Structure formats: C-alpha cells, structure tokens
Amino acid sequence: MTKTIAQWDMFEVELTGPSEGNPFVDVTLAAEFRQGGRVVRVPGFYDGAGVYKVRFMPDNPGAWSFVTRSNIAGLDGQTGTVEVTAPRAGNHGPVQVANRFHFAHADGTPFLSFGTTCYAWTHQPLSEQQKTLGTLKKARFNKIRMGIFPKDYPYNVNEPLHDIYQRGADGELDFDRPNPEAFRHFESQVAALGELGIQADIIMLHPYDRWGYSGMSEEQDYRYFAYATARLAAYHNVWWALANEYDFMLDTKPMRQWDRYFHIIEENDPYGHLRSIHNGDPKANYDHRKAWVSHVCIQHWDVKRTLEWRAAYGKPVVNDEPEYEGNITEAWGNISAEELVNRFWTTTLRGGYAGHGETFRHPDDLIWWAKGGELRGEAWKRIGFMRDLLEEDARNGFEPIETGMRFAGRVSAARDGDTTIIYLGEHQPEIWPYGLPKDDGGYQVDVIDTWAMTVTPAERVPAPENHPVRHGAVVLKTEPDAAFAVKLPVKPYLAIRVRKK
DSSP states (O other): OOEEEETTSOEEEEEEOOOSSOHHHHOOEEEEEEETTEEEEEEEEEOSTTEEEEEEOOOSOEEEEEEEEESSGGGTTOEEEEEEESOOTTOOOOEEEETTTEEEETTSOEEOOOEEEOTTGGGSOHHHHHHHHHHHHHSOOOEEEEESSOOOBTTBOSOOSSOSEEEOTTSSEEEEEEOHHHHHHHHHHHHHHHHTTOEEEEEEEOSOOSSSGGGOOHHHHHHHHHHHHHHHTTSTTEEEEEESSGGGGTTTSOHHHHHHHHHHHHHHOTTOOOEEOOOSSTTOOOOTTSTTOOSEEEEOSOGGGHHHHHHHHOSOEEEEESOOEEOOSSGGGOBOHHHHHHHHHHHHTTTOEEEEOEEOOOTTOOOHHHHOSOOOSSHHHHHHHHHHHHHTTOSSOOEEOOSSSTTTTTSEEEEETTEEEEEOTTOOOSEEOTTOOSSSSSEEEEEEETTTTEEEEOEEEOOOOOOEEEETTEEEEOSOOOSOEEEOOSOSSEEEEEEEO
C-alpha cells in the first residue's frame, strides 16, 4: 500500500526487530529512498521495545520508493513506496542560507530570524510546557534555542521530566542506552513548534550538568549525535546548534571532537539543516569559516560589531545572546527592554540577526530564558512589531549601507530592494537629512517609533545647505545632497523608512 504525504512532511517506516542485547549499539539500519535516478540515504534508529524506525522528509513531489539496509536479516531489504503531494499551507520547507548573509525557506520565502531562548523548557512539568507553547503562539518569535539535555544552573535546578538515557539495575544512567521516551517527548515538542511556524534551534551539548551527560566518552558522544540526528532530521523546522558555550568544555572535549560532531551531523542529516556552534568567552569563538558551518552563532553585547563579524566569516551572523532583558544579579541578565530592542534594530540594520531572552526574578524561578512559561517583560512586543514591519519589505535580506551615507558608522542603515531603513538608535536629532533621496518625488517616507510601535508619515522640511569643509589642503563636501530632510521628535530609538512608490 502506498502512503501519501505532503512535501516536507515526515514519512515514517516502522519495522519490528530484535530487542535482546543492546540494539542501540549492535544494530545498524538505514533506508535508500529513490526518485528517478536520485537516491537519498536516510539513517534509522532503535525506538525501544523491538521497534525500529526510519524517518524521511521528501523535498520533491511525486512517487518515491525505498529499500532498507541492515546488518539484521529481518530488517534488511524491506521495500515500499510513498506518494508526495504539494506542501501543506504554511510549510515552506527547511530554512537555508540565502544571498550569502541571509536565510530563506526551501521554497524561496525569506526568513528573517527573530529568535528567543528557553534552554530547558521541554524538561519542565507538562502544564508549564503548555504555557510555553501558548505564549509562543501569541508572541512573534520564529526560532527558539532549546537543549536536548536538562540544565543545572542558578534559577534552573529542578529535576527534569525525563532522563535522556536509561538507568541500569544500579540506578545509574547508562550512556550506551538512550531513553526513547525522552526523545519521543522532545520531538513531539519540536513538531508542536513546527505547527506554530517556529524553528527549533536544537542545542546538542552544554557544560551546565549534574547528571553526567557532559562527561560522556568520546565514542558515546559520537553515538549520541548520530542517534539524535537520525531521530530529528526529518522535522522540517530543525536547526543544529552543537553547543551552548562549547569553549567551557574544551578541557574534556578538544577541538577535533567538535569538528567531528559537525561531520556526524552532516553524515546523518540528508537534508542539510543549518549547523552552527555557540561560544561563551567572546574571545574564544569557533572558526565559523570552516566549510561545515552554515552560519555564525555568537554571544556578544557589542552589537555594533556585526559588520566586523560578517566580514570575518562571510556568512549569516546570528547574535543569539546580545544579553537579556531582566533584573537578575548577573550583568548579562539585567539590561532594560529598551536596550534589548535597540540591540535588535542595531544588529539587523548592520546585516545580522539578534536573539531575545528574558530573565526576571521569580519566587519559583519560573524564568523564561530557562524554563519558558510566560513572558513578563516588554521587549517581546516591540520585537514582534519589528518583525512584522521588516517582513513587509523583505525580499533578499536587509544589506547594511556601509558607505555613501555620512555617519553610517554611528547610526545603522540597510536596504532591501526599494526600501531603505535608517535606525538612529541613541541619537535624537531634530531633523535628519542623511541617506535620503536626491529628488523629492516618488518616495514614501515614514518615521518609525520602535518603542511606541508607531509608523507615521514623515514631515518633510528643507535640507540644510551643503557647505564645503576644509581639512588642510583638502576640501570635503558635507552631506546632504538630499532634496529634503525629515523633522523628528527629539527622542531616541527612531527609524526612518524610505520606500519607492
């Protein structure tokens, strides 16, 4: 019987096989999916209780056939077919790098990353997890950083919902036997995020651990990466983040292992989902120029350096931790909502993408950054406004204006197609003439109040005269040559949007 599914949905092959011994280590399984002359090899995995699975995400409509390959006779040579129809509404396919510094879905729909962080939300009580999904449904985030392993850190010390590995007769975790129940739950939440149009940026490793997961052996790590990839790669909304703050584990996991982790994901993910790695110390960033890294994931408060990172790595820059809105003691978790929103605008109009986080004290340590639940701050609303605004004009990605506009290094400006946005940030002039059109007709000009979340047609006033300035023997022309200037209220966090009519 041929099953029918939509393009970029998941087709699952389920087989019955041996349960004795340790099937996680002893049994190999894969399937070859064929369409015409094209063959896609997909790894399988053991799901416990004698059940084996292979998951396939077809990227092309039409008929596909498959045959399984295994070292176990009963699992080898199994065949079948699947008919793939057009994608479901809202499923634009996996996100990929586009136009060198930006992202788009597989069908070409632009993807502007507006992410948040909830490290251990899938390890909380189920009622809290439902709150998280409810919050995400009303917020406008389209990516979330989340760990497979639970986290042991201040404000996040509760026991997890599931052990990620099974426990032996001695009560100790057996790092040679993954716990399928834990993975089933995790992937069900990845699927729930997909239904909300949210990318799951999956953190594979981190150092904040009291259970021993960060101390697994090299071979156990490699098997874990292969197993997790085989289970999760067929979800269209997956990104791979090798670690949160990988450099804090270099004493036990040297650089060659991190390179190998990338390769294992490459070998077991036939769809080429995005891959990156996250630093702790700003001076210890991974070399994102390596071919197996799709984009730059960085942690740094100085978002005005975004242009520098673009130039250094030549790839999309995602600053997932430009610090968090909140009031905890740690300096990274107590910036204002205004400042976090400012960092989003500054990052984006310098050609990168920023990440949100919220760290407000709570008597039960129900902090969004760690556990999800409910948002208590103000930045998320303005970030949602920003996303909606920029998506109106997104075509190829907003490219920074680095030259040709005076003060481009102080303010942030970018252009996508016929739309230019100039973000003034902390600057609060009465009028602004720089980077505006050279003629007065054919343009719609608006003033954006990024905090009040308003868009107002600009009041045009005469541009100031262009006076030459002498520097020794050199005479410089000062901007503007614009046909007009824009009158502004004297306040920070304003932007000017110029569109061709």
